[in-house]
Each structure stands twice: as C-alpha cells, then as structure tokens.
Amino acid sequence: MKYVDEYRDRDLARTVAAAIAAEADPDRSYHFMEFCGGHTHAIFRYGVQDLMPENVHFVHGPGCPVCVLPVARLDDAVELAERYGVILCTYGDMMRVPGTKQRSLIRAKADGADVRMVYSTADALRIARENPDRQVVFFAIGFETTTPPTAVALKTAEAEKLGNFSVFCNHVLTPSAISHILESPEVRDLGIVKIDGFLGPSHVSSVIGSQPYEFFAEEFQKPVVIAGFEPLDVMQSVLMLIRQVNDGRCEVENEYTRVVTEEGNVKAQTLVSEVFELRKSFDWRGLGTVPYSALRIRDRFAKFDAEKQFELSVKASREVKSCECPSILRGVKKPTDCKLFGTVCTPQSPVGSCMVSSEGACAAYWTYGRFRDQQPSKLEAAE
Amino acid sequence: MCLAIPARVVELLDNDVAVVAFDTVRKRISLALVEDVAIGDFVLVHVGYALHKVSVEEAERTLGMMAEAGVLREELEEISA
Ligand code: SF4
Numbered sequence: 001m002k003y004v005d006e007y008r009d010r011d012l013a014r015t016v017a018a019a020i021a022a023e024a025d026p027d028r029s030y031h032f033m034e035f036c037g038g039h040t041h042a043i044f045r046y047g048v049q050d051l052m053p054e055n056v057h058f059v060h061g062p063g064c065p066v067c068v069l070p071v072a073r074l075d076d077a078v079e080l081a082e083r084y085g086v087i088l089c090t091y092g093d094m095m096r097v098p099g100t101k102q103r104s105l106i107r108a109k110a111d112g113a114d115v116r117m118v119y120s121t122a123d124a125l126r127i128a129r130e131n132p133d134r135q136v137v138f139f140a141i142g143f144e145t146t147t148p149p150t151a152v153a154l155k156t157a158e159a160e161k162l163g164n165f166s167v168f169c170n171h172v173l174t175p176s177a178i179s180h181i182l183e184s185p186e187v188r189d190l191g192i193v194k195i196d197g198f199l200g201p202s203h204v205s206s207v208i209g210s211q212p213y214e215f216f217a218e219e220f221q222k223p224v225v226i227a228g229f230e231p232l233d234v235m236q237s238v239l240m241l242i243r244q245v246n247d248g249r250c251e252v253e254n255e256y257t258r259v260v261t262e263e264g265n266v267k268a269q270t271l272v273s274e275v276f277e278l279r280k281s282f283d284w285r286g287l288g289t290v291p292y293s294a295l296r297i298r299d300r301f302a303k304f305d306a307e308k309q310f311e312l313s314v315k316a317s318r319e320v321k322s323c324e325c326p327s328i329l330r331g332v333k334k335p336t337d338c339k340l341f342g343t344v345c346t347p348q349s350p351v352g353s354c355m356v357s358s359e360g361a362c363a364a365y366w367t368y369g370r371f372r373d374q375q376p377s378k379l380e381a382a383e
Numbered sequence: 384m385c386l387a388i389p390a391r392v393v394e395l396l397d398n399d400v401a402v403v404a405f406d407t408v409r410k411r412i413s414l415a416l417v418e419d420v421a422i423g424d425f426v427l428v429h430v431g432y433a434l435h436k437v438s439v440e441e442a443e444r445t446l447g448m449m450a451e452a453g454v455l456r457e458e459l460e461e462i463s464a
Contacts, residue, residue, distance in 0.1 A: 119430065119431055145434065146429070152416065258441050259435070265435055271416070
C-alpha cells in the first residue's frame with residue numbers, strides 16, 4: 001500500500017480497492033489486458049497490482065509503439081541515414097532500439113550518420129527548411145495520437161512545396177491490433193492468453209473516440225473500459241470491468257469521460273484520412289502480419305513519401321532468437337520468463353524492444369517489478 | 384512516448400502556433416488539431432501539438448499526479464532538450 005498511501009487521493013484509492021475486493025467473485029479469476037504502455041507504467045510505478053485481490057491479474061499488452069515496430073523497418077531507417085545520407089529525424093525513444101546485429105540509430109549516428117532527435121514534426125520541417133541542399137526524412141512511428149501531427153507535417157510540406165522533405169511512415173492502429181490478439185491463429189503456437197477484458201487506450205481515444213472499440217466488444221464478446229493514466233483511473237476501470245464480467249455484459253464503457261468522447265477529435269481524424277490510407281497488411285513486432293493495421297501515405301503526397309522516394313533494400317527482419325518480446329507483447333509470457341532478462345538485456349543495453357522504452361513491459365519489470373517479485377523490502381529502499 | 388501533458392496557452396501567434404507554459408518551461412506548439420483556443424485555456428500537448436482542450440481541474444489533477452510520480456521532470460527534460 002505504500003505508494004498509494006502517499007498519494008493524495010489515498011482515501012479514494014482505499015475505497016476503490018475495497019470495492020474491488022468486495023465485488024471480485026472469489027470463484028472466478030479475472031485477466032485484464034492493458035493495451036497502453038502508459039497503463040503498464042502506471043501499474044508498476046504505483047504498485048497497483050498490490051492493491052488487487054489475488055484473482056485479479058494484469059496482462060501487459062502490446063501498446064508501446066517503439067516495442068511493436070519490426071526490426072526490418074528500423075533497419076530501413078538506418079539504411080536511409082547511412083546509404084542515402086539523409087538527415088534522419090526521429091523521436092527520442094527510437095534512438096536506442098537495436099536493429100539487426102544490434103545496430104541502432106544512435107550507433108549509426110556515432111559512426112557519422114546524420115540522425116537527429118526531434119520533439120515534434122515541426123522541428124523536422126524546420127530542419128528541412130534550414131538545409132535546402134540535403135534530404136530530410138522524418139521517421140514516423142506511433143499510434144493514433146502521433147499520426148495527426150505527421151499529417152499536419154505532410155500538409156505543411158505540400159503547401160510550402162518543400163522539395164527535400166519526406167516521411168517514412170510507420171503509423172499503426174490500435175483497434176485492429178486488439179482484434180488480432182483475440183483471433184489470430186499464431187496465438188495457438190505461442191500459447192493461449194486468457195483475457196476477460198481490456199483497459200482501452202486513453203489518449204488514443206481522445207483522438208479516435210471510444211466508438212471504434214464497440215465493434216469488437218460485440219464481435220469478440222469482451223468488455224472494454226477506456227481508462228485514464230492515473231493509478232486511480234486504472235483502479236476505477238478495473239472495478240468497471242469486474243462489474244461487466246460479473247453481469248455477463250460486453251460493452252465499451254468510458255471511465256475517462258473528462259477527456260474522451262464517443263466521437264473523438266473530428267478535426268484530427270479528417271486530417272488523417274486526407275493524408276493517409278490503410279495498408280492491406282503490416283508487420284508488428286510480436287504480432288506478426290496484421291491485416292489493415294497500419295497507415296500509408298496517399299498517392300497525392302507521393303513526393304513526400306520516403307518509401308516511394310528511396311529504394312529500401314532491407315526485407316527480411318532478423319529478431320534475436322532468444323528474445324521473448326513476441327510472447328511478451330501478446331501477454332503470453334512475463335519478462336522474467338525470458339532468459340536474457342536482467343542478465344544480457346537491461347535498459348542500459350537492451351536486446352529487445354520491450355526493454356528500450358520505459359513503457360515496455362520488460363523495462364517496467366526491471367525498474368519496478370523485479371524488486372517486488374524477488375525482494376519486496378527493496379521496493380521501499382529503491383524509492 | 385504516448386503521454387500528453389496539459390499546458391496553459393500564454394500567447395497566440397500566426398499560423399496556428401501558440402506559446403504554452405509547462406511549469407516554468409515555455410514552448411511553441413501547434414494548434415492545428417484543435418479549434419477555438421483562447422489565451423488562458425489548457426490544452427493537452429503531445430509531440431508538440433495540442434490534441435484537445437482540457438478543463439483547469441483536469442489539467443491540475445494530471446499535472447499534480449505527474450509531478451508526484453516524477454514523470455513531469457522527465458517529460459519536461461525531453462521537451463526542453
Ligand atoms: S528481457 Fe530483453 S530479450 Fe528478453 S524479452 Fe525482454 S526485451 Fe526481449
């Protein structure tokens with residue numbers, strides 16, 4: 001209870017924890033997958049699991065855009081920087097992700113490639129304006145929250161006729177990934193993960209609304225609660241999921257009404273559909289090929305599409321064999337099940353992508369969970 | 384990288400650009416994805432873009448939580464980098 005006790009809403013947290021304990025049926029077990037890395041982070045940081053009865057479990061899902069990008073796409077980005085000599089702009093989280101042969105963008109940069117970390121697509125555009133004789137490529141990754149800013153950048157580049165700017169687009173969609181986790185045949189190879197409900201992405205839903213999840217609540221008969229990132233949001237959402245499971249309901253409920261509406265941010269959605277279209281399929285690290293799960297740039301913007309402007313030769317991706325990221329991203333295994341966890345693979349020298357981003361399950365285990373799992377007393381010392 | 388931080392709009396510039404205040408850090412961000420933003424409003428900012436407006440209470444709640452968790456400092460370092 002330590003963390004939540006110190007938190008200013010401790011009375012409320014206690015009330016919610018008591019309600020969860022009272023309403024969770026001791027004859028059942030509850031497995032809830034949190035899709036967002038933000039939730040994974042909150043659950044570990046505040047020790048939310050410690051406040052749950054023993055039969056309520058969190059399954060950590062694939063919701064970190066850095067963790068799900070396949071190695072081949074990262075290798076492509078490295079190739080753009082090294083072989084074509086472009087100025088490659090990307091968000092900070094991508095820099096340390098190891099590609100084939102442990103090659104990352106930060107290593108490419110150390111070896112002389114022009115890789116620049118940007119905070120915003122606006123920075124990438126500025127770099128293009130300031131370097132008219134160089135090609136500037138923005139390496140775009142992310143879910144529905146980061147996609148609209150990329151759309152704005154493409155429209156700006158078009159309006160300004162920026163001849164030296166393009167986007168290497170790797171934007172992916174959360175609803176199709178969730179459906180895929182529930183229905184894909186590969187699940188059989190990796191083992192079946194029991195999921196009784198989902199904590200739905202919150203900031204993603206602020207853009208796309210809660211409505212897109214209704215389809216699969218109905219189709220797959222799983223309850224979904226759109227949950228905010230505060231620990232109390234997570235707890236309240238768990239309570240709402242338990243109630244749905246107990247009642248046999250499968251609905252999309254919105255715990256995060258203070259930010260998320262049913263229809264989301266329509267202006268952002270309109271921009272995204274103007275600039276992007278669905279890809280027939282896209283490879284996700286850990287999930288394999290997922291149909292209609294990613295976006296590509298429409299033909300109208302072909303001049304600004306790095307995939308059309310450069311010939312990228314990397315095809316097959318090589319993941320490190322013993323890295324268990326694929327099973328971890330599906331919630332089939334825990335980070336501590338991986339042989340490399342904490343020995344060869346640490347946040348300082350990550351082997352797989354789940355260890356790179358602070359939203360990845362392995363990194364969260366390393367930072368918080370391993371103390372809890374092994375030596376509970378150290379948890380306090382660590383804070 | 385999916386976190387978004389609430390910030391107060393302190394200045395409106397041309398081309399949908401605004402100056403917002405995160406704690407003590409000031410930063411130019413884009414308002415291209417939101418409508419009818421006025422000085423004093425709070426917006427949720429993600430990778431340099433306002434995703435939508437939020438109420439003062441929501442902003443304070445979120446900022447308080449992020450500050451206590453130490454997340455705010457990390458995020459602000461990234462922003463001002
Ligand atoms: S500990 Fe490292 S190698 Fe093992 S699954 Fe996690 S990221 Fe992959």
